[in-house]
Structures are given as structure tokens and as C-alpha cells.
Amino acid sequence: MKIFFIIIFFLLRSCVGGANDTIMRRQSLRDGDVIVSEGKRFAFGYFSPGNSKLRYVGVWYAQMNKQTVVWVANRDHPINDTSGHIKFNSGGNLCVYASANETELIWSTNVSDRILEPSLVVARVSDSGNLVLLDPVTGRVFWESFDHPTDTFLPFMRLGFTRKDGLDRFLTSWRSPDDPGSGNYTLRLERRGFPQTMMYNGLTPLWRGGTWTGQRWSGVPEKTLKSIFNISFVNNQDEVSNTYGVLDASVVTRLVLSEAGILQRFTWNGREKRWIGLRPNPQEQCDDYAYCGPNGYCDPLSRDTFECICLPGYKPKAPGDWKLRDPSGGCTRRDTTSVCRGREGFVKLKRVKIPNTSAASVDMNVTLKECEVTCLRNCSCVAYASAYYESEGGPRGCLTWHGDMLDTRTYSSSGQDLFVRVDKAELERWNRNGSSRKRRLFLILISLILAVMLLMVIFLCFVRKRQKSKRHKRSSKTFAPSYIDFGESLRFEELQDKARNRELPLFELTTIAAATDEFSFQNKLGEGGFGSVYKGVLENGMEIAVKRLSKNSGQGVVEFKNEVKLISKLQHRNLVRILGCCVELDEKMVIYEYLPNKSLDYFIFHEEQRAMLDWPTRIDIIRGIARGILYLHHDSRLRIIHRDLKASNILLDNEMIPKIADFGMARIFGGNQIEGSTNRVVGTYGYMSPEYAMDGQFSIKSDVYSFGVLILEIITGKKNSGFKDKFSNLFGHVWDRWEKGEVTEIIDKSMDAETYDESEVMKCIHIGLLCVQEIVSDRPDMPTVVLMLGHNAIDLPSPKHPAFMTRKRRESNDGGSSSGVWLSGENGISVNDVTLTSVYGR
Known part of the structure; x- marks a missing residue:
């Protein structure tokens, strides 16, 4: 009777559309045959990894442009040719044989003692990536690949051990990208004492993920995004295990223990068709x-x-x-x-x-x-x-x-x-030291605040005096700023000379062409007024980004020379690193380090990617940008104003560390100068300060204004320009909520509320509003901003109306700011030389 039901079951399955996800009892798979899960997510069959010619049996993602293997059956026993066979033996086990004559057994599920009716068993690959041996009528599972993981931890797998049968589920790295054999590194839940995750190199402990605290693993500082993952940890008399699920089925993710002993999570980016790597462990x-x-x-x-x-x-x-x-x-x-x-x-x-x-x-x-x-x-x-x-x-x-x-x-x-x-003496010593440290920190903080206030008062008096003088004496014909415009003075021949003198590496055109596959469209990352940006890989395996000046570009020659001269002199963790340039024939290119996570706008302005940014990541990005600007304004050998700070010019490395990029519009000031003017206003609408957009006046406070825009965009997940509301831009919306005491409503809803301290987010919004105030002298400078962003809370001044709102600007008699704002919209301002770029991160 049971056999009758099985026959009816598979007849119905074949009528509906076939059993392409199942290996039947009498069926065999030869090399080249593949079964695919019902939802077309995973495939099972033969493969050869990397440059290897050996054949393995395993499971991989079915629809990736590059094969990504998640499980290997015969990882330590490869087949030398394509004569392998997969079929059931008489005991109901799924077996891999070296040839069709079944003389050499390569691998087996080896569970015959639990299979009561071997003639009824089938093997099926599921949409979760699990290869299962089961009874198709009762659904009883005899064996599953999830109980025997290799190097990959997939959603709904278990990592840990069961006490009754002693089965231990742990990860083991591959030997190399070409060899999936059992490598040196393992990741497991420890049986001794209180359970914790441990990574070993052979028998030597390498890294400890720590114990489960109820919120995270104690050795993994990032808090898990509860909006994406559902993590479960079990510790009882039957088992100790850890598993995680994905709340959104469209999110494709995996945790991999690499052949180098690095544990890292990867998430699939469907739009770019590539894996994005998150924070690796161990890291420092x-x-x-x-x-x-x-x-x-x-x-x-x-x-x-x-x-x-x-x-x-x-x-x-x-x-x-x-x-x-x-x-x-x-x-x-x-x-x-x-x-x-x-x-x-x-x-x-x-x-x-x-x-x-x-x-x-x-x-x-x-x-x-x-x-x-x-x-x-x-x-x-x-x-x-x-x-x-x-x-x-x-x-x-x-x-x-x-x-x-x-x-x-x-x-x-x-x-x-x-x-x-x-002991008592040590306890008293720690208590004294703790009190002493608190007093020292308090005194240092008070001293810093007083010093900053004094500097702000002196600076405010200086600026107001200068503004009054300018209103009486300023003439466009006589004004001569003292910034150094390297873009006008540097010849391309000088670039080549500097490269030969090892000041700046010079790449040959043939090298760059080979690295970018002759500047193929597949390697193109984006483009702007200057030309295009390409991804490349040098012969030594280093990934690079190539900024190529367009031959017929009316924009970019001056900016190209300016950028090469400028950024080659700058060294900071939060500035993009230049590797060299190429000046040959009609080609002019700048070569940068390649940053795999693209640009900030790619994350904050896209719903799917924005959900990956928790608050600790966002505040780290904000602080990193601030430190980069502080270096440009005050700490580098040159005083530099970027003039084009925007989300697409903030690049992110594989650890989500921000890097300020694109210095083509930047200007260098000499001496103690902090401002200048220009007849050519360049930049991006929505990030330009009012004095620059209207009068061509730029200063270090212009960059502060742009930074304030970035803070508000990062927190809200919305663009300042093109904001769709009763206000024409994001500022008006934020200011309206600020005055009504409803500012928490603007916080990005995709950010899990449990990942942030509301007071810290409110402080950042406060700082953002201070940075985008209309009058230049009202805005803080970057040393003050960095101090405000510090972990120690300080009293912040109340912000005044932001620029670019709904009424015409007016100025009070004493030169300070008033409640007036700038007119925008139908009868608002226009800037003739503003560039609207759509550049992907490099």
C-alpha cells in the first residue's frame, strides 16, 4: 500500500512539472547532470573549483554569475576524471562512485541502520541549500547535509552539538580556492565549561567569538541587525547549538570560514551581481x-x-x-x-x-x-x-x-x-584612580570648552570686522585671493618628472589597459563630467580604481592636474589613497585604491542597502568623515577646502570606513587664509552653502555646511535635494520637526531602534542643524564639530534657521544671523555652473 502511495505521489509531481530537485531510488546522476531546488536557488551535482581539474560533488547557488559552493560531499576524496556516478546502494544510502561499475566508493551518507525501508528513500535539495535523505510519504529525514557542514554557515543551519548522539556540527576551511579539502582552520562551539565559539588553527586557539550574551556573541562587537536576522541559541540537556534565520527571503547571505582563517559574512547584491563582505573576524x-x-x-x-x-x-x-x-x-x-x-x-x-x-x-x-x-x-x-x-x-x-x-x-x-x-589596598587604589581620572577628564573638558568658546569669540569678531570692511571696500576687480591653484601651474610633463623621481608612481598605459580589460563596459564603475571610472586588477592581484579623463571633456583637465598634485601630498585614514597616475599619448588617468563597498549614497539612498547600516556603523561613518575634513582644514601641511563634499564622494572600504574622494574642485589656502572667492561656482546642488552658491564665496565653513547636509542625510536616509514634502528640501522638514519637538520621527525607520541610543542620534541631528545655519559665523568649525561628536556629552548652542528655506534672507543690524531664510522654489535661486553628477562609488 505504501509503495502505491509513493507511485501516485511521484506521478502527480511529474504531471505538475517534474521532480528536478529529487534523485529517485532507481535514478543515478552522471558528471554533467544537475538537480536544482524547487525555487531554483540551489543546485547539486559535479563541479571543479577554481583552476582545478579534479571533480567534486556538492551544492552551490544556482543563479550566481560566478559559482559559489556552500557544501562539498567528497571534499577529501576528489574524482580524477568525469566518470563519476551518484546513486543509491542496496541499503538506501546515497553514494558517490568513481565510475559506473561501482567498484570504488568515494563517499556515502552511511546511515543504513536508520533506514527501515531502503526501497522508499529519495534525496532532495531544498531552497535552503540542504541536501536531505528522506521518506517522501512520511517526510521522515534520515540524513541531511546541514548536519555535516564544510566551510559555509547558511541560514537555518545549526552550529553546535547534540548530547545524545554526539554529533558535532562545525566549520572547516578549504585548503585553498582550488582545493575544498579539509583545511587547517575550524570554528566550533566548545563542549568544555560554558559554551563559547572558538576558531582553531589545527589544535591551537586562534580567535574566540566568546559566549552568547542574549544579544550577541561577546567576542563580536557588532550588534546583530534584528530587522534582518532572527538568531536562536539553545543550551539545554539535549543540545548546544546556534542558528540564524533571515526575516526577508530576498536577502541572500552566508558566513564563511576562509582558507586564510578569516570568518566573514557575505551578502549578495543583486543589482551589482556580487558579494559584499562585512566585518571580518579576527580583525585587529x-x-x-x-x-x-x-x-x-x-x-x-x-x-x-x-x-x-x-x-x-x-x-x-x-x-x-x-x-x-x-x-x-x-x-x-x-x-x-x-x-x-x-x-x-x-x-x-x-x-x-x-x-x-x-x-x-x-x-x-x-x-x-x-x-x-x-x-x-x-x-x-x-x-x-x-x-x-x-x-x-x-x-x-x-x-x-x-x-x-x-x-x-x-x-x-x-x-x-x-x-x-x-585586596583592600588595591581596591582603594582603583577607587582613587577612578575619582582622579574623572576629575582630570572633567577639568580637561572644561578647559577645552573654554578654549573653544574663546577661539569662537575671537574668530566671530574677526569675521564680522572683515565682513563690514568688505561691504565698503570689496570690488571684484581688486580682489585677489592668496590660495595656490596647482591646477593652473602644473604641466603634465612635470607629472612625469615627479613620477620618475619617485614622488608619484607612474603606470604604463599597457598595464592599465590590461588591468581593466581594455576599459571594458563590464569593468565600468561610473562616470561624471571628467570622464569614466573603471575597476581593474593588476598582475599581482591588487584591485584598483582608474579615473580616466575623457578626451573630449570640456571639464576636467584643470581638475585632473589639481587632484593629482593635491591628493599625492595627503595621507589620512579617512581620505582615499592615490596609487599613481598614467600620462601617456592622449590618456590622462589617476589610479586609486579600490574600495569594494562603493559610495555612501549607494547605501543610504536605497531601501535594501540602507537596512544594512545600523547606528554604530552610521555614527562611525559620520565621525570618520569629520576626522577627514578636520585633517584637510587644520592638520595637514596644506589648508584645503574640498568644495564638493557629498554622499557620492564618500567611499567605503570593506570595513565600512569612510574615505573622502574627488579633489578636483578642491582649493589650497596659503598662510592663515580661511576663505576666498571665485567667478566659477562648481559643486552639487543640495550640498553647496548659500554664500558659495549666490556670491562665489567659499571657506572652511562651506565644507562644514556640506558636512551638516551629510549628517542629516545619513540619519534620515533621505536626499536633501528633491525632497518630496511640503518643504522644498530636507532642511525644512527637519527644522519643522525640531521646532515641534517631534524630531525623532525623522530617524530612518529601517534602522532597528534597539541598535541606537536616542539621545546620541538627537545630538547628531542637533550638530547637523548647527552646521547648515545660514550665516557663516554661526556655523561651528571642524575642531568644534569633532569635539561635539565625541562620546562625552557637552552643552550645544541652539541652532538657528537653516539656509535655503522659504523666505528671503535678511540680516540684522549687528551683522549676526536673523530668523530670515533663503528663497527657494519657483522664484528661488539659480546657479549656472552647478554640476549634477551621477557617479557610482569607486
């Missing part, structure tokens, strides 16, 4: 396992030159080695006799990755206060922490350490509290 030196040795912790933000510090109550075991930056010996107790006399206490370290929990004791049934009492009663207890944080109930459970503590580090905005046991 403090991520290396036990980098500071036993009882030491790593602080990447340490004010000292060395990031390793001993835990409270400990001292370097070999001080001489620490002076030589070798902390591997770790730390030892200052005094082992005075920590159990009833007079000791605990020092709280904030925002840390708690120490290795493989030897820690755990009690999930006590509170944090009870945990302190328990630790205090046991003389061998050296530290304690909560085991878990509930979203509503707060800290839960108790972890205690009774020996050396390994692999502790601090974070700037995440982590847990760790309570370290110290």
Missing part, C-alpha cells in the same frame, strides 16, 4: 587569542603605546618582556596572601570580552548579587560575571573563574561587565 591584534597572556587584557584604545594591561591586582610576570612588547608571559598576582582575609572586594571592568569560559563554573539559578557573594566566600574565586542578559530581566546566571584568566579585551561600545577580585 587584540582579537588574537590570549594576545596579552594569562591575566592580562588588551585595550586597543589605551593611552599608552602598548595595548596590553594587567588585570586589577596583577603585575607583569616578566616586566622586561612587556617593555619589549612581548606580553605572552602574562601577569601574576601582586600579593597572593591578602585576597582572602575578609577585607577584599571587586573592581568592575566595563565593556570587556569576558575571559575564556572553558574552565569557568556556571550557575544559571542565581542573581548577579548572589554571584558576588558566592565568589567572595570562595578563596579560589578570582573573578565573576553574569552568564546571560535577558532583554527585559537584565543580568542572569553566574560565571566564576578559579585560575588564570585568558583572552580578555575591551571594546569601545559593547561587551560585558567583569568583576575582578582584589
Whole structure:
């Protein structure tokens, strides 16, 4: 009877459209045959990775332009030719044979003891990427590839182990891009002590993802985007496992342990047909396992030159080695006799990755206060922490350490509290130091505020005096700014001379042409008034971006020379890095580092990509841009005004670090000059300050204005120009909500509210409004802006009406700003030489 139902089942399936996702009991797959999941998302069959000629059996994404394999059956036993066969054996196992005669078994599911009726079993690949051995009528699963992962962690897979059958699900890297064999690196959930994720190189710990805190893994500082992922962690008598789901089925993502020992999440960008890599782990030196040795912790933000510090109550075991930056010996107790006399206490370290929990004791049934009492009663207890944080109930459970503590580090905005046991003298010393540090910080902050206020008053008086003088004496014929325009003075022959003198590398045209595949359309990243930008790959594998000046461009020759001269002199983490130039025949090109995540506008102005930006990422981008502008205005050898700051000119690297780009419009000031004028207004509508758009007057405050526009766009996810509302631009909308006390309504709804502190977002909106005020002298300068963006809150002045709103501008008698605003719309301003670019990130 059961066989009858199976026959009817597969007849109906074949009538509906065929069973292309299933291998039947009597069916075999030869090399070249492929089965595809019902929704066409995954395929199963034979493949050869990279440049290899060997054949493997596995699962890969079915519709990617480049094959991306997620699971391999015979990873350590490849087939030498194309004679392989996939079929069921008499016991109901799915097997891979080296040839059709079935003499050499390569791989098998090996579950015969659980298959009651081998004649009824089938194999099917699902839309989740899981290859399943099952009974098609009852749905009973006998075996699945998700229980035997290779290097990829897909949504709805489980990572961890079950206690009953001892099955351990862990990731193992490939040996190389051409060899999917079991590599040196593994990622697993530890069985010993309190569960935690660990990455190994062979048997040596390499990186620790830490314990599950209820919100994130303690060793992964980024908070998971709950609007995209649904993460589940199970720790009970049956199993310890971690899995994650994707709330939006259109999001394609995978977590990969690479052959280099890097754990990284990738998300598929359907529009560009490529994978976007997010923050890799490990990323920095403090991520290396036990980098500071036993009882030491790593602080990447340490004010000292060395990031390793001993835990409270400990001292370097070999001080001489620490002076030589070798902390591997770790730390030892200052005094082992005075920590159990009833007079000791605990020092709280904030925002840390708690120490290795493989030897820690755990009690999930006590509170944090009870945990302190328990630790205090046991003389061998050296530290304690909560085991878990509930979203509503707060800290839960108790972890205690009774020996050396390994692999502790601090974070700037995440982590847990760790309570370290110290004697009375040490506790008093930490309390004094803490109070002293607070007083010093308070005094430093007050001094900085007073200094900034004094500078602002002096600067305001200077500017007002100068403005009054200009109104009486200024003439367009006599005005002669003292900025240095390298664009006019630098000849292309000089560029070649500088390259030969190693001041600027010079690339040959044939090299760039080969790297960009003869400037093929497939490698084109975007274009603007200057010409086009192409992606290229040099012979050594380095990825580059090539900015190619159009031969018939009326714009760009001066900007090209200006940009090469300028950016070759600048070195900063938040400025795009120039690699060289090419000046040959009629070709004029600038070669930059390639930044894979394109430009800021690609993320903030697109619904799908914007959801990937949580608040910590956005505030890091805002602060990075601010630091880059501060460097241009004050910290570089030259005082530089960019004049074209906009979202498309902010590029993002693979770690989402912002890089300011496109210095073709920039101007350099000599001496102490901070402003100038021009008869040729260039820039992008929506980002230009009013004094520049109307009168051609530009200054460091022009860039401050553009930065304010960027802040508001990043927070709201909306463009300033072309804003569709009762207001003609974003400023009017934000200002209206600000005056009504409803400013929280403008915060981008795609940003998970749990990822940000509302007061911090409000402070950034406040700073953005200060930057876009109409009168130049009302806007803060970049040192003040960077100070405002710091973690320590300060009192901010109240913003006045932003520029470009709905009424004509007027000015008060004393030269200060009034409540008047600029006229825009049907009878508003027009700027004849504004460029409207549509350039993709490079």
C-alpha cells in the first residue's frame, strides 16, 4: 500500500512539472547532470573549483554569475576524471562512485541502520541549500547535509552539538580556492565549561567569538541587525547549538570560514551581481587569542603605546618582556596572601570580552548579587560575571573563574561587565584612580570648552570686522585671493618628472589597459563630467580604481592636474589613497585604491542597502568623515577646502570606513587664509552653502555646511535635494520637526531602534542643524564639530534657521544671523555652473 502511495505521489509531481530537485531510488546522476531546488536557488551535482581539474560533488547557488559552493560531499576524496556516478546502494544510502561499475566508493551518507525501508528513500535539495535523505510519504529525514557542514554557515543551519548522539556540527576551511579539502582552520562551539565559539588553527586557539550574551556573541562587537536576522541559541540537556534565520527571503547571505582563517559574512547584491563582505573576524591584534597572556587584557584604545594591561591586582610576570612588547608571559598576582582575609572586594571592568569560559563554573539559578557573594566566600574565586542578559530581566546566571584568566579585551561600545577580585589596598587604589581620572577628564573638558568658546569669540569678531570692511571696500576687480591653484601651474610633463623621481608612481598605459580589460563596459564603475571610472586588477592581484579623463571633456583637465598634485601630498585614514597616475599619448588617468563597498549614497539612498547600516556603523561613518575634513582644514601641511563634499564622494572600504574622494574642485589656502572667492561656482546642488552658491564665496565653513547636509542625510536616509514634502528640501522638514519637538520621527525607520541610543542620534541631528545655519559665523568649525561628536556629552548652542528655506534672507543690524531664510522654489535661486553628477562609488 505504501509503495502505491509513493507511485501516485511521484506521478502527480511529474504531471505538475517534474521532480528536478529529487534523485529517485532507481535514478543515478552522471558528471554533467544537475538537480536544482524547487525555487531554483540551489543546485547539486559535479563541479571543479577554481583552476582545478579534479571533480567534486556538492551544492552551490544556482543563479550566481560566478559559482559559489556552500557544501562539498567528497571534499577529501576528489574524482580524477568525469566518470563519476551518484546513486543509491542496496541499503538506501546515497553514494558517490568513481565510475559506473561501482567498484570504488568515494563517499556515502552511511546511515543504513536508520533506514527501515531502503526501497522508499529519495534525496532532495531544498531552497535552503540542504541536501536531505528522506521518506517522501512520511517526510521522515534520515540524513541531511546541514548536519555535516564544510566551510559555509547558511541560514537555518545549526552550529553546535547534540548530547545524545554526539554529533558535532562545525566549520572547516578549504585548503585553498582550488582545493575544498579539509583545511587547517575550524570554528566550533566548545563542549568544555560554558559554551563559547572558538576558531582553531589545527589544535591551537586562534580567535574566540566568546559566549552568547542574549544579544550577541561577546567576542563580536557588532550588534546583530534584528530587522534582518532572527538568531536562536539553545543550551539545554539535549543540545548546544546556534542558528540564524533571515526575516526577508530576498536577502541572500552566508558566513564563511576562509582558507586564510578569516570568518566573514557575505551578502549578495543583486543589482551589482556580487558579494559584499562585512566585518571580518579576527580583525585587529587584540582579537588574537590570549594576545596579552594569562591575566592580562588588551585595550586597543589605551593611552599608552602598548595595548596590553594587567588585570586589577596583577603585575607583569616578566616586566622586561612587556617593555619589549612581548606580553605572552602574562601577569601574576601582586600579593597572593591578602585576597582572602575578609577585607577584599571587586573592581568592575566595563565593556570587556569576558575571559575564556572553558574552565569557568556556571550557575544559571542565581542573581548577579548572589554571584558576588558566592565568589567572595570562595578563596579560589578570582573573578565573576553574569552568564546571560535577558532583554527585559537584565543580568542572569553566574560565571566564576578559579585560575588564570585568558583572552580578555575591551571594546569601545559593547561587551560585558567583569568583576575582578582584589585586596583592600588595591581596591582603594582603583577607587582613587577612578575619582582622579574623572576629575582630570572633567577639568580637561572644561578647559577645552573654554578654549573653544574663546577661539569662537575671537574668530566671530574677526569675521564680522572683515565682513563690514568688505561691504565698503570689496570690488571684484581688486580682489585677489592668496590660495595656490596647482591646477593652473602644473604641466603634465612635470607629472612625469615627479613620477620618475619617485614622488608619484607612474603606470604604463599597457598595464592599465590590461588591468581593466581594455576599459571594458563590464569593468565600468561610473562616470561624471571628467570622464569614466573603471575597476581593474593588476598582475599581482591588487584591485584598483582608474579615473580616466575623457578626451573630449570640456571639464576636467584643470581638475585632473589639481587632484593629482593635491591628493599625492595627503595621507589620512579617512581620505582615499592615490596609487599613481598614467600620462601617456592622449590618456590622462589617476589610479586609486579600490574600495569594494562603493559610495555612501549607494547605501543610504536605497531601501535594501540602507537596512544594512545600523547606528554604530552610521555614527562611525559620520565621525570618520569629520576626522577627514578636520585633517584637510587644520592638520595637514596644506589648508584645503574640498568644495564638493557629498554622499557620492564618500567611499567605503570593506570595513565600512569612510574615505573622502574627488579633489578636483578642491582649493589650497596659503598662510592663515580661511576663505576666498571665485567667478566659477562648481559643486552639487543640495550640498553647496548659500554664500558659495549666490556670491562665489567659499571657506572652511562651506565644507562644514556640506558636512551638516551629510549628517542629516545619513540619519534620515533621505536626499536633501528633491525632497518630496511640503518643504522644498530636507532642511525644512527637519527644522519643522525640531521646532515641534517631534524630531525623532525623522530617524530612518529601517534602522532597528534597539541598535541606537536616542539621545546620541538627537545630538547628531542637533550638530547637523548647527552646521547648515545660514550665516557663516554661526556655523561651528571642524575642531568644534569633532569635539561635539565625541562620546562625552557637552552643552550645544541652539541652532538657528537653516539656509535655503522659504523666505528671503535678511540680516540684522549687528551683522549676526536673523530668523530670515533663503528663497527657494519657483522664484528661488539659480546657479549656472552647478554640476549634477551621477557617479557610482569607486
